[in-house]
Amino acid sequence: MGLLTLREDRPTPSAVYNWKVYLSAITASFASCTIGYDSAFIGTTLALPSFVDEFGFDDMTDDHRALVQANIVSVYQAGAFFGALFAYVSSFYLGRKKTLLCFTVVFLIGAAIMLGANGDRGLGLIIGGRVLAGLGVGGASNMVPIYISELAPPAVRGRLVGIYELGWQIGGLVGFWINYGLSETMAPSRKQWLIPFAIQLVPAGVLFVGTLWLRESPRWLFLKGKRDAAMKSLCWIRNLPPDDIYLIEEVAYIDASHEQERAVGAANIWTPFKVVAHSRRAQWRFFLGGMLFLWQNASGINAINYYSPTVFRSIGITGTNTSFLTTGIFGVVKTSLTFVWILFLVDKCGRRIMLLVGATGGSLCMWFIGAYIKVANAGGEREGSDGGLDSGGIAAVFFFYLWTAFYTPSWNGTPWVVNSEMFSQDTRSLGQASAAANNWFWNFLISRFTPQMFLAMNYGVYFFFASLMILSVIFVYFLLPETKSIPLESMDRLFEIKPVRVANKALMAELQVQDSEFRQDVANSNAKTTTGPEKSHVEEV
Template identity: 75%
Template sequence: MGILTLVEDRPTPKAVYNWRVYACAAVASFAACMIGYDSAFIGTTLALPSFEDEFGFKSMSADHLGLIKANIVSIYQAGAFFGALIAYVTSFFYGRKNSLYIFSLVFILGAGLMMGANSERGLGLMYAGRVLAGLGVGGSSMVVPIYISELSPPAIRGRLVGIYELGWQIGGLVGFWINYGLTETMAPSRTQWMIPFAVQLIPAGLLLIGVAWIKESPRWLFSKGRRDEALRNLSWIRKLPVDDVYMMEEISFIDATLGEQQRTIGAGFWKPFIAVGKSRAVQWRLFLGGMLFLWQNGSGINAINYYSPTVFKSIGIQGTNTGFLTTGIFGVVKTALTFVWLLVLIDHLGRRKLLMVGAAGGSMCMWFIGAYIKITNPAANAKNTELSSAGIAAIFFFYLWTAFYTPSWNGTPWVINSEMFDQNTRSLGQASASANNWFWNFLISRFTPQMFLKMESGVYFFFASLMILSIIFVWFLIPETKSVPLEAMDRLFKARPVRKANKMILEEINVQDEEFRQGAGVILDEKDQVQQQERVST
């Protein structure tokens, strides 16, 4: 297959794959840029000598300093956890678009408070700003994937949700490099460490401006009974008239799904909660979605994102600038491989294979790095500023781990969670998935400094073991969701065996599609005959 080859669930007009659907996804993904940047810049900013001098880090004991850094980083994840839950409320009552307005404003307020912290006021404003920024990114992380998945044609749904992940990596790339650039071009000062905090406002501002242009999710509008507006938005996004066969088919799928949910679950704020209590199927998908983020964080990615200088120091990288440079290269590798994942892998190789291959390769790399640290103990040879050949090999395996992780576990759990719930439980399911992501993220970020102090090489063995367990989880429990319409996800997750579910459901859809088109052809033929008779009579 070529890079842009499409695996379609049914014959699709070329107009459906138009610039509007990509533009809406790209605008919403400015939220991911602010998330990625905020996750990446904080680790190296805390290691800036100017920041350390401002808040007296150099006079603190190792344990106390580890606690302060863990608090600055982890309260952001705590805020994000609650932001993801709050987003269920806002997205249900106010829609996807207005929710993005709300959370971008909250993030901007938080970023402004962070910039007010200094040695005289202490870290109070920093903590408050980190919490508010966390609320903003947590809410956005819940809303954006479901917004994109709800407007996406099935054949490019993974690619479009992948734009969200790409935005995350672009933001992270800037975050990883910004402090290296500042240390190379500016003398230590308050302005030096204030700049990376101020840059947070750029993607948040672009999101705030861009949201005014994008359209509300047609599926959300259908669920609220705003049918005329939903039809206009869907027609605008697809660049097709409402009476086109493809549009008629998609609308019929949406109507059928909403009708079925109305009969079985009902519409309303509390109905999804009731459905969770009554439906083992919904409970099962909530469990699967949450566990995907447990395994994602269990790979070690957020320990690296938030504490990259500490990670590279454990391998034997010495010096602030050298650590920042190595971290920056890590960001470049992640971003480049995200393009490969987005354009080639996610909608061609599929979700299951990516997750299993990524975990297997990543685990192998973590075992090697841990063994290197266990045998050579780089921390005991801190005076030696040159890496040995084994140290160079460890750095190579670290980047190889990045090559396995990025096009697999980095964004794929977000894609699966955005597409595997039905309309009535999609917001609740995504809120649960996002909250799970930030909960496990919080645990990793809160205890990583202590883990490196106490476990040393054991940290890498810990992450390697979790990656092996994730392969077993995916093989037995996660069906392939590639190319399956959102309205068929209930059937997909009921099909057994799991490894064959995708093929079985797509075959069923092809049969139903052929029957629908034959019926639609008869209706259109009759309509043409009526119009011809009217012309003759006239």
């Protein structure tokens, strides 16, 4: 097996791993660049002296300033929550491609509105624009993982959905460094803080143009009865003719899945709700998907993303540029490790082991950081220093980056991968909407209350996140099966096998047997077709 192919559920032609499937995933993942950029740039932009002066933050009390900052950040997540739900409806009627295009336009409008804000007009345009931008990224966060998972060959599905996470990190890397560069090279002015807001338009503009090139999801077209268009799209993305045995088998899987759906009622927008209401199996997967994003946010990642200057100040790092530089290095570590996760880990190691190792190691790091802040009173008596750290502070920063090394190749993107693949066809759109909404709901809570948590809890914030990460280990070990390499149409069977720790291995063995039987049936059928006319000719003679 090479770098671009991994363990397969059945023999797969090399043509399947072609440039089209990778470029489609990369194009759609520009949506996550906009999300990642926002999560990184907004915290440091709010800390820019030019922004602080423009909107009078220095004239506010600590509590009032924390509230205003929390509102600016969190309205974005609130909008994204509803955008994720709205995308479920639009994707049912319009498809994956058109839905992504519509929500990209909404984001562009919101990002443009923010550029009209200034000290005289107040923060209203920024807040209103962030609500619209949030709606846009919420819809995109629903669509992109499910779109990629429906295009992807099973063996590299994790890697392709992982490109969505890579886009998030690349956007974040730019967002983390943009304000450091501006603070170093540009005098404080309105333009200084306006530039970071304007850059949001770049990845969104690329996404808008790129979406025009994308093909619609073949599985959505099959679901809507558009078989000719579906086969054309599937042949294009697989780079195979329609009579290839691999495509015949894949279409058979899809048709069988749709037959199951028809058995529970005609496919309409309410069918998934009925399925979930009457199926404990479906309810269980919705619960697992939502909890994965609870545990992801409980790691503390979004507290760090949105309020990185506050986080580093709590460790004892002071000075605007020093804080921005430390934040920028955080972005570099995350992005570098995301490449490692995509190329070597997600489809090689699987989902479960990475989540278990990441949460265990991350929790230990958080315990150390909290203990250092408690003992050294970092951020308290060190307030007003030039950013220098003693040996304990240097160790705390090291453990912070070590926490990043544990978190990034595990909880950063893996919940998106699992949620994009574990739902059955009849609930996949609703399941992804639920997953995206859960992500933004927990994200909203963290972004809304992080400033107040640091004011009230200080070092206790780190102990809080460390404890929750330990709980996530218990959750994953006992409840979450490994989804690596499993075809989307076989997920129902995966969640039936107990105990969950052996479910993947058992199902892969079953699939190998089924594949051998299917290919033998096709071979026998082809043999009968070939010999039939010859036999008739001999008898006639």
